[in-house]
Amino acid sequence: VITREQCAALDAVDPLAHFRRYFDLPEGLIYLDGNSLGALPVTTLGGLNDLVANEWGRSLIRGWRDHGWWELPVELGERIGRLVGAAPGQVAVGDSTSVNLFKVLVAALRLRPERRVLVSEAGNFPTDLYLASSAAELLGVELRLVERDPDQLRRALSDEVGAVLLTHVDYRSAAILDMAATTGMVHDAGALMVFDLCHSAGALPVELDATGVDFAVGCTYKYLNGGPGSPAFAYAAARHQASMRQPLTGWGGHARPFDFEPAYEAATGAARLSVGTPSVLSLAPLRSSLEIFERTSTSELRMKSLGLSELLIALLDELDPPGLELASPRAAAMRGSHLAYRCSDARALHAALEEREILGDLRPPDLLRLGIAPLYLRHVDIYDTAVAIAEILGA
Amino acid sequence: VITREQCAALDAVDPLAHFRRYFDLPEGLIYLDGNSLGALPVTTLGGLNDLVANEWGRSLIRGWRDHGWWELPVELGERIGRLVGAAPGQVAVGDSTSVNLFKVLVAALRLRPERRVLVSEAGNFPTDLYLASSAAELLGVELRLVERDPDQLRRALSDEVGAVLLTHVDYRSAAILDMAATTGMVHDAGALMVFDLCHSAGALPVELDATGVDFAVGCTYKYLNGGPGSPAFAYAAARHQASMRQPLTGWGGHARPFDFEPAYEAATGAARLSVGTPSVLSLAPLRSSLEIFERTSTSELRMKSLGLSELLIALLDELDPPGLELASPRAAAMRGSHLAYRCSDARALHAALEEREILGDLRPPDLLRLGIAPLYLRHVDIYDTAVAIAEILGA
Numbered sequence A, B: 001v002i003t004r005e006q007c008a009a010l011d012a013v014d015p016l017a018h019f020r021r022y023f024d025l026p027e028g029l030i031y032l033d034g035n036s037l038g039a040l041p042v043t044t045l046g047g048l049n050d051l052v053a054n055e056w057g058r059s060l061i062r063g064w065r066d067h068g069w070w071e072l073p074v075e076l077g078e079r080i081g082r083l084v085g086a087a088p089g090q091v092a093v094g095d096s097t098s099v100n101l102f103k104v105l106v107a108a109l110r111l112r113p114e115r116r117v118l119v120s121e122a123g124n125f126p127t128d129l130y131l132a133s134s135a136a137e138l139l140g141v142e143l144r145l146v147e148r149d150p151d152q153l154r155r156a157l158s159d160e161v162g163a164v165l166l167t168h169v170d171y172r173s174a175a176i177l178d179m180a181a182t183t184g185m186v187h188d189a190g191a192l193m194v195f196d197l198c199h200s201a202g203a204l205p206v207e208l209d210a211t212g213v214d215f216a217v218g219c220t221y222k223y224l225n226g227g228p229g230s231p232a233f234a235y236a237a238a239r240h241q242a243s244m245r246q247p248l249t250g251w252g253g254h255a256r257p258f259d260f261e262p263a264y265e266a267a268t269g270a271a272r273l274s275v276g277t278p279s280v281l282s283l284a285p286l287r288s289s290l291e292i293f294e295r296t297s298t299s300e301l302r303m304k305s306l307g308l309s310e311l312l313i314a315l316l317d318e319l320d321p322p323g324l325e326l327a328s329p330r331a332a333a334m335r336g337s338h339l340a341y342r343c344s345d346a347r348a349l350h351a352a353l354e355e356r357e358i359l360g361d362l363r364p365p366d367l368l369r370l371g372i373a374p375l376y377l378r379h380v381d382i383y384d385t386a387v388a389i390a391e392i393l394g395a
Helices: A004-013 A017-022 A044-066 A072-083 A097-110 A126-139 A150-156 A179-188 A269-273 A285-293 A298-319 A346-355 A379-392 B004-013 B017-022 B044-066 B072-083 B097-111 B126-139 B150-156 B179-188 B269-273 B285-293 B298-319 B346-355 B379-392
Strands: A091-093 A117-121 A142-146 A161-167 A192-196 A215-218 A233-236 A324-326 A338-343 A361-363 A367-371 B091-093 B117-121 B142-146 B161-167 B192-196 B215-218 B233-236 B338-342 B361-363 B367-371
Touching: A004 A298, A004 A379, A044 A285, A044 B044, A072 A091, A072 A233, A072 A269, A072 A285, A091 A269, A097 A126, A097 A161, A097 A192, A097 A215, A097 A233, A097 A269, A117 A126, A126 A142, A126 A161, A126 B126, A142 A150, A150 A161, A150 A179, A161 A179, A179 A192, A233 A269, A298 A324, A298 A338, A298 A379, A338 A346, A346 A361, A346 A367, A346 A379, B004 B298, B004 B379, B044 B285, B072 B091, B072 B233, B072 B269, B072 B285, B091 B269, B097 B126, B097 B161, B097 B192, B097 B215, B097 B233, B097 B269, B117 B126, B126 B142, B126 B161, B142 B150, B150 B161, B150 B179, B161 B179, B179 B192, B233 B269, B298 B338, B298 B379, B346 B361, B346 B367, B346 B379
Parallel strands: A117 A142, A117 A161, A161 A192, A192 A215, B117 B142, B117 B161, B161 B192, B192 B215
Antiparallel strands: A091 A233, A215 A233, A324 A338, A338 A367, A361 A367, B091 B233, B215 B233, B338 B367, B361 B367
16 A cells, blocks of 8 residues: 555655756646646746846847847757757747648658658547648648557558658557657658657657657647747758758748848758747747756656656556546556546546646546646655545545 | 927827837837837736736646637737727737738638739748748749739739739838728739738728728737737638638637547637647737727827828938938828838948947848837937937938
């Protein structure tokens, strides 16, 4: 039987325990939805005040020249690159995940013009499917959907397939796709691999370069704590950059934006993934959140995330509340950084937890998602959550 | 001869003079580049602090439910709509101007599928041309460029032309296109009219509905004072909304985004112009800047802008500095809210003005642009600027 004291003892020896102090969390709240919207870093507000009052307020237009605003997409891209295994020059930050998906899908399909099929997974996050469908339509390509299963994917691959869009960590179950094996299979068929990293970045090690992924996108408002609707990122492998053509050819991606040339010529490096004027008020706060990540490593974060997740599974196995069933993979290696539990009245369970100041995430009709953000959750939070769930469900 | 005392007297009776107090301007600086990046409203910082510390920090994921974050694109769109003559339900805020141009150009061309030509102006702001070129290529449409001249435009119109993209106020000269006459001519040819309002919104009255414009885009970081890289807006006339299809089909534009349906179905109204998760940290500050506009009217702003512009022209005519030549239309009705002066060494003039704490905008090779933001400029600022220019050029 696991006790709260044992959990407190685990917190006392947790090498990442002090990271909780880098966040401004509401007193008494257990926050298990960092996989939807990350918590507020304590330095974000000061950084934003300086940006607004001093950089914008005092420098005005000179801010573009004096404060590195124009370079933010690439500066932040390099820093996010370190978290997803991308060498410098391949990641740019800006625009939403949806807009970035459009860029990289069109870019990927244009690199395989003779192949007229785009493959994705039927259960992908909806916005991924909406954008995939639109990109395919504009290019006259067919979108084919398969189940999230290596065998089904293998059968769907052929010399007709130009690109495959998959999500690394499933938003419902947290099931991980094997990035290296999947990319290898897609490459064996001559297609390009596009990964959505929304539920991966900042939560577990990702090796884009090492696994040979061609393009990727991800958001920064979940585990990366960039704030509500903070800008997304896009990755384009260096080997594709000279020949790729992304369709949102704004001046932000031009080789010489301030020369006001009438024809578009893409910048070298990740800057060619940028589009319009950088959204400075959304981008700059990411500096504050990424600094936190630079004091640890994705493998340390992964270790803590799995430790907490395994603890929650063990506690709920032990307490065994009626009607609750794990909907995430039981094997730690197959799971991202959240746990999904199936429960016939998930809505009531979610609401009852919120009444006890425990914030999870409801995924109708019957899933409760519990995000295990390793930077600010404690073992005692996990204990209290498990006990609350058991009490609510009358274990 | 106009004196500084006369200018101070004009300030004393200026009905908009007190609006300067709504801005946090650096002491001693004369800011003549509000047409590139607007000044900081005094309430922006407090609003942003509340958003970050309270809404994000305390509500966390509940912010989407409790603080109207998801509705910001449409809420702000309605408020911007009032400044550009758009009845509610036609404007959404979000993404960059470049991304919005892509949306509305593809949407417009798709409404005229049998017409295979997109017309724009050769001297348009470069990013407009880059995006027009990309949208045209994706749709297999030809992009034809004409000079910014009604006769040339008339000759370019035919039953091949599906849409025409023009900028209402030219970014160099500030020359205005007659919105009603141009739109009428384009409609007579059966094409759709798309206007870029980057140098119009917040500076002069615009009547999108009354003039029958079909689509428009504009930025919020110039006269609207939204901050560096603040989100742009897009307008789609209500009559097109049911049939239009914009290509960036993110969940932000879905009829039921939280139902997670596998197929895209566009929302009704302006929401269908939205794409990804709203960029809350960039959007919310616009509330502070738009509140200022809601205490006046675009016709009052226009009157003050023209008064200041006419004063600057009169002073520089009088002082007649050698080598300086007005490059904007002399007729007030033909000009937007900035003045361009040609000068062989514009770079040196711009730098010498900056040394005197007068910030203009250099447009190489030979243009000095002076932005006349009516909300925070005084008649004495205009006087001091004219005298400084004359001194620098040795009048």
